[in-house]
Amino acid sequence: MAEDVSPTPRYDPNADLRWLLRRPWVLVSRLIVVLWRLAGLGLRLAVQSSSTDARVQQRLARAILETLNDLGPCFIKVGQALSTRPDLVRRDWLEELARLQDDLPPFPHPVALALIEEELGAPAHQLFEEFPDYPMAAASLGQVYRARLAEGHWVAVKVQRPDLPFILRRDLVIIRSLAVLAAPFLPLNLGFGLGAIIDEFGSTLFEEIDYRREADNAERFASLFQDHPEVTVPAVVRPLSSRRVLTTSWINGTKLQSRRELEAHHLDPAALIRTGVIAGLQQLLEFGYFHADPHPGNLFALPGKTNGLGHVAYVDFGMMDSLSDADRLTLTGAVVHLINRDFDALARDFVALGFLNPSTPLGPIVPALEEVLGGALGENVGSFNFKAITDRFSELMYDYPFRVPARFALIIRAVVSQEGLAMRLDPDFRIIRVAYPYVAKRLLAGDTAEMREKLLEVIFDRDGRLRVERLENLLAVVENGSASTDLLPVARDGLRLLLGKEGTSLRQRLLLSLVSHDRLHTDDLQALLGLVRRTFSARKLATGLLSRLNPLAA
Numbered sequence: 434m435a436e437d438v439s440p441t442p443r444y445d446p447n448a449d450l451r452w453l454l455r456r457p458w459v460l461v462s463r464l465i466v467v468l469w470r471l472a473g474l475g476l477r478l479a480v481q482s483s484s485t486d487a488r489v490q491q492r493l494a495r496a497i498l499e500t501l502n503d504l505g506p507c508f509i510k511v512g513q514a515l516s517t518r519p520d521l522v523r524r525d526w527l528e529e530l531a532r533l534q535d536d537l538p539p540f541p542h543p544v545a546l547a548l549i550e551e552e553l554g555a556p557a558h559q560l561f562e563e564f565p566d567y568p569m570a571a572a573s574l575g576q577v578y579r580a581r582l583a584e585g586h587w588v589a590v591k592v593q594r595p596d597l598p599f600i601l602r603r604d605l606v607i608i609r610s611l612a613v614l615a616a617p618f619l620p621l622n623l624g625f626g627l628g629a630i631i632d633e634f635g636s637t638l639f640e641e642i643d644y645r646r647e648a649d650n651a652e653r654f655a656s657l658f659q660d661h662p663e664v665t666v667p668a669v670v671r672p673l674s675s676r677r678v679l680t681t682s683w684i685n686g687t688k689l690q691s692r693r694e695l696e697a698h699h700l701d702p703a704a705l706i707r708t709g710v711i712a713g714l715q716q717l718l719e720f721g722y723f724h725a726d727p728h729p730g731n732l733f734a735l736p737g738k739t740n741g742l743g744h745v746a747y748v749d750f751g752m753m754d755s756l757s758d759a760d761r762l763t764l765t766g767a768v769v770h771l772i773n774r775d776f777d778a779l780a781r782d783f784v785a786l787g788f789l790n791p792s793t794p795l796g797p798i799v800p801a802l803e804e805v806l807g808g809a810l811g812e813n814v815g816s817f818n819f820k821a822i823t824d825r826f827s828e829l830m831y832d833y834p835f836r837v838p839a840r841f842a843l844i845i846r847a848v849v850s851q852e853g854l855a856m857r858l859d860p861d862f863r864i865i866r867v868a869y870p871y872v873a874k875r876l877l878a879g880d881t882a883e884m885r886e887k888l889l890e891v892i893f894d895r896d897g898r899l900r901v902e903r904l905e906n907l908l909a910v911v912e913n914g915s916a917s918t919d920l921l922p923v924a925r926d927g928l929r930l931l932l933g934k935e936g937t938s939l940r941q942r943l944l945l946s947l948v949s950h951d952r953l954h955t956d957d958l959q960a961l962l963g964l965v966r967r968t969f970s971a972r973k974l975a976t977g978l979l980s981r982l983n984p985l986a987a
Contacts (some may be wrong), residue, residue: 442642444632444638446606446609459603493526497526497530504604505573506597510638514634539568544595553673564578574594575592576591577590586682609628616628645676647679651750657716661712686733688733689854704741711871717764717848718764721758724752727850764782766890776806780799780802786841787836789835873907899943
């Protein structure tokens with residue numbers, strides 16, 4: 434097949450508006466349909482949106498859901514995007530919008546075959562040893578077939594819906610125009626910025642419909658997890674992929690939808706949950722590149738375990754995003770500040786991340802954060818429920834000058850989706866039980882300059898004194914983490930950091946902390962030595978070594 438050099442469709446709101454105005458027959462016919470569907474909904478919103486009756490608001494949210502579903506792919510995607518924006522939409526509408534399904538009837542099979550031939554240069558029966566007559570699944574942007582190559586390998590062939598750039602461009606112009614006109618009258622938290630929000634969404638959507646970009650995303654994601662056997666990424670078949678057709682290896686796994694189904698296939702839900710959460714944390718806090726749509730249809734359970742972690746496969750890499758190094762470090766610090774109840778520092782994190790304007794007075798914000806987030810933590814870190822927090826936090830964002838930066842909308846979607854998936858398999862699951870031990874291990878290992886700097890910030894106060902209780906807290910959450918009680922890696926990494934050249938700043942700060950004002954702080958020294966003896970006792974280290982040599986003996 435010749436190299437695919439077809440141009441990539443791009444979103445340009447001004448050019449697209451001119452394009453549609455030059456086609457009044459297209460504009461008028463679609464506008465009539467959209468306005469007819471939205472008119473009844475708009476009337477209900479105008480009359481009932483100010484109601485304080487929760488049942489009224491629930492019915493309104495359901496009406497919004499049904500209307501968006503009826504209006505098709507672009508409107509469904511808009512609803513899904515809005516479901517991640519608690520700064521824009523009332524909390525009691527968010528849950529209903531989050532239920533928007535991407536499951537649509539397939540488009541005609543002959544159309545899919547014609548598109549494959551147009552894109553790949555040959556009929557499907559010549560390119561594939563076996564090609565089915567019906568897709569395995571159909572979504573808003575395309576449908577997927579399970580085909581077989583001549584070599585006997587099974588592959589997933591994703592074929593894009595016909596005329597999708599035309600449909601999206603047309604509907605985005607109409608959506609943007611109507612949103613800008615209606616924004617001042619809508620019960621949203623951000624009145625006149627909806628045009629910019631739609632532009633962000635449109636750019637992302639047009640990137641998603643270029644399957645060459647998705648192929649690049651899949652290969653980049655695979656390279657990040659190449660040393661993690663617990664995570665599988667389907668291989669891209671480049672000769673059978675193009676802008677509108679994507680062929681990858683077929684994942685023969687079990688969808689992460691039902692605990693009963695997983696157990697029927699002799700798979701461990703708890704091990705799979707841990708893999709999904711840890712992989713998500715690695716994407717956000719280590720790699721800075723993450724899968725933004727980890728819903729049950731995009732994650733499959735595979736047989737086997739590695740170091741107590743179940744094997745999981747990711748599919749569908751159309752919705753990916755990146756985090757800057759600065760954001761990754763700030764997010765890591767925010768987790769630590771949250772658990773340590775340092776709400777002043779947490780408020781500053783929100784400023785650094787762009788959720789608050791730098792000119793916003795933090796005085797009123799800090800007590801509000803403590804009220805909403807502090808109470809949710811309780812006395813037990815394990816009681817933290819991210820979904821409950823986002824529900825309460827959306828109220829805070831509606832009342833205070835918080836905004837979700839564009840780059841964080843997908844992160845919120847990814848984390849909420851990840852926790853929702855985990856809680857479907859285990860209702861008692863708490864994401865922080867995995868997240869905090871993971872962050873603690875990274876801090877204690879100090880394997881990067883940024884982690885070493887953050888470790889110093891955590892265990893030393895502003896006066897340079899060692900906060901032994903903070904160090905003890907970090908070690909406790911690592912030891913009590915559900916993945917393993919093996920402290921050997923922690924001891925090894927800690928000694929390497931303390932004695933190696935990377936630990937120069939740590940040794941200096943520790944010495945200055947223990948010897949200050951011309952006297953030795955024996956109480957701090959005794960507390961530190963006692964903590965080391967308790968945590969790294971010979972019995973605990975021997976148990977960890979035994980479990981590594983023979984997992985069944987532990």
